Amino acid sequence: MEKLIEVKELTFIYNRGTKKAVKALQNVNLEIMRGEFLTILGQNGSGKSTLARHFNGLLTPSKGEVYVDGISVKNQSQLREIRKRVGMVFQNPDNQLVSTVVEEDVAFGSENLGIPPDEIRQRVAWALEALNMTEYRKESPHQLSGGQKQRVAIAGVLATRPDCIVLDEPTALLDPLGRKEVIDAAKKLNREEGITVVLITHFMNEAIESDRIVVMDGGEIKLIGTPGNIFDQVDLIRTLGLDIPMATQIAIGLRQKGIKVADHILAAEELVNSLCQLL
């Protein structure tokens, strides 16, 4: 697989050189592959967002390097090229909507990249379709539900045809349906459009279908692995202030009672299937 983002010995210090200097990242090394679905977990303040903001040059390294498709994010003259490749979506959809009509909102990012109007129209139509939002294209974003607003924000990023979308706690403020809509959309873009997805979340259930999980703590990467691998390390995960998925917790409890549940249970469905094989 081909590397899309390469993080090399990255250190980042906020307010560098002042009395309020805070080291937020310490010697981070990571490679994100093209087409990968990567989830970043970690406590508040562990450095997840700081790391992700290097992926499209919102922040630049204090030390070390971050390359996007081979371009260093320190190279300010290439910022536009970097942002064409990596788009970001944040927690609060209300802060990201700029227009009073959904399709204009989705077009905004592409207009800024200087794309011809005909092509923008095609891209907007495609992006809305990919997010199942076509029927709302003439509506005001402010009338939409939280999950719909967030999908409009994602469509806006998608319309710029990035290689990678970074979603920074996109579901934190949403209701259960909204959460599901956004996560399903991210999975679909990954699977069907080949978009590399970097998801930051506090909901363990949203991480279980990732290709890999990165666990951060105190500005460092503590663990990298498949969901099965990561959530097997129950004590360590809890020490790091995180949790394991509910189905996994139930599987562990059942095993302690002597019931032979399969290993690496992450999703409700896996638990149910495993238990039904015992009948």
Place this chain on the structure above:
Amino acid sequence: MSIVVENLSHHYKAGTPFEKKVLFDINLEIQDGEFVGLIGPTQSGKTTLAQHFNGLFIPKEGRVLVNGHNLADKATDIVKIRHQVGYVFQNPENQLFKETVGEDIAFAPLNQKCSKEETNRRVRECMSLVGLDYDTFFKRDIFALSGGQKRRAAIAGVLAGYPEVLVLDDPTAGLDPRGREEILEVIGRLHQEKEMTIVFISNTMEDVARMAKRIIVMNEGAIFADGTTRTIFSESERLRQIGLGIPETIDIMQRLAARGLRVPTDTLTVEETIDGITAGLAGKGGDAGWN
């Protein structure tokens, strides 16, 4: 302290071209000492409804009575009601406005004209209630707190006004699992040890299942359902139709039951679920699945 809502309706931006009806004929009663979960899709009216409980909104159609006092009545002391019914907004850390934790928590008692000694006593007590060590955090700069600590400081600030009812609007939103757990523990303690009446607005069904004894479900500005936690979550299809879900524990049990395992389908916690499955498998007879 009881809250009674009678035939309450509410319009946003009343009298403007943007007027929109957001609450429709709400009737409910919350008794002293209850723990009520208030759930509903985004824009279902749950926050607007809850903001009527302490006079952040004064009813124009219908009535809200707090301990028998009609909030629309001119003789009712609304400031006093706001002290009695504490309201923790969504992302309450955005409202921390003093420099240090101690100063921020002292705001409500000072506002109530408490003496310096009484204020200090309350600050100390409320910091302890939310699990912020007095010596460590009293002089701590607000900006040096973690997300979970900020939120606990904000809750302590509301508690320092000595409310009898606490309304919390999605108090765990955006917190990491440990921060979430800390906040839920604090809320549980306030209910059990301080016997506070709690109204808990949440988008996380697992949290509501664990914490609340009664659930009010809002949809499109009206009450969609009101009942015990087990009853409400047993109606999974109805909840899904309005964009809510059910706790994963119940989802697992319903799937197992559908596949023929005799298990209870109303388990609200991980522990209950483990016990239910264990008993269900044992009840199958034979030794299927057992070591």
